[in-house]
Amino acid sequence: MIKKFYTPIAIALLAALTACGDGSTGSKEQNAAPAEAQKVENTVSKAETREHRTIKLAYLPITHSLAGFEAAETERLKKETGLDIELVKFGSWTELMDALNTGRVDAAVALVELVMKAREQGIDVYLTSLAHRDGNVIVVGNDIQSVADLKGRTFAIPHRQSSHYILLNEALAKEGVDINDITITELAPPEMPSALASGQIAGYCVAEPFGAKAVSLNIGKVLFNSKDLWPDSICCGLALSGKFLSEHPELASQLVRAVREAGLNLEHDHEHEKELAAKYFKVSKDTLDVSLQWISFDNLEIKKENYDILSEKVKKYGLSENPVPYEDIVKNVE
Structure with missing residues (x-):
């Protein structure tokens, strides 16, 4: 009787312990599997949702546009960013600004004072970076x-x-x-x-x-x-259309980063700087040797104190009675 009574209890206890053991091991494996699956899913999702769109960048063939040229050429070699910059050449500032103001291009290396005037007139354009310093x-x-x-x-x-x-x-x-x-x-x-x-x-x-x-x-x-x-003078900047900024904020940030990184590349490789310039405008080596001594491409952030000095000069010399405040025109989107 005792043997018959003990056996069912032992079997029941053994079954319970086995079930607990299986449940614990299964829980770890089951938790790990969804985590890995989620990781893979996030990676795939990120790759699938990364935006691939050609950005039209307007320019004039001047040394002030060199960081834009470098960004376009460098990004063509980068497969991971998906940033495709199409350079669009113009022959005058008037034509270039008309293209930017009407949305025919997404961005432009433009005279900052012209962008200020456009913004003052209610046109949806903004400044995101300097294109160069001095020069x-x-x-x-x-x-x-x-x-x-x-x-x-x-x-x-x-x-x-x-x-x-x-x-x-x-x-x-x-x-x-x-x-x-x-x-x-x-x-x-x-x-x-x-x-x-x-x-x-x-x-x-x-x-x-x-x-x-x-x-x-x-x-x-x-x-x-x-x-x-005029120490720390402001001349040309990277201007973006408001529509491009609002509809493609990620691409806008990538573009600004690309231009600033390109500027640093040029600042540290002057021979490459000359080779790049020679590709986009026809001037002698002697001219480039002289010209590139006067321009810099590092520290391209538009600082409020420098913009405010520009605004004062714009008023002083009759370019505008009421220039747009820094907060209403400069977008730090990097």
Whole structure:
């Protein structure tokens, strides 16, 4: 009787212990499997949802656009980002800004003052980064010894809404010359060196490499470098359309990062910098050697204190009575 009574109890206990053991082991395996599956699913999901879209980046063929060129070329070699930058060339700032303002391009290396004016007029465009630092000079004919010699003469700039117009005013103010004592004309940058050589103009201020061209050909000389007149001056920036920013925030961030990283690449490899420049505009090696000494591509963040100084100069020299505040135009999306 005892044996018969014990056996069922032992069997029951053994079964219970076995069941508990199986349940514990099974729980670990079952928990691990979903975790691994979720990990794989997240990886696949991320790969599938990564956006692949061509970004149209407008530019003028100037050294100020070099970080954009470098970003486009570098990203073509990167398969992991999916960032495809299509460079769209324009012949003037007016054409370039029209394309940006109307959404025909997603982004542009543009004169910051033109982007400010567009934003002031209610156009949905924003600044996300500088495109370069410095890189502007006031070039004059070899007969000009000082700013005072420009009185009664003609001076060329690419656009009145520009850092070049501000730099001219700064140079004149430095030596007490009134802006009304000279004639200001707007010329396409490539025309300026020949206009100086022919005597049509007495000097000019414009994006590079056109100042360096006059110097390397010995038809002109540098009267002022931008950093001597306006330290930490703001000239060209990376501007994005508001529609692109709102609809593709991830791509916008990738683009800004790519341009800033490209700037650092150029800053640390000047031979590559020259090779890249030679691909996008036809100038001599001598001209590039001179031009690239004046420009930098590191530290491309648009700092509020520098933007506020620009705003004051914009008001001072009549470019705008009420420039857009930093918070309403600069988007830090990196």
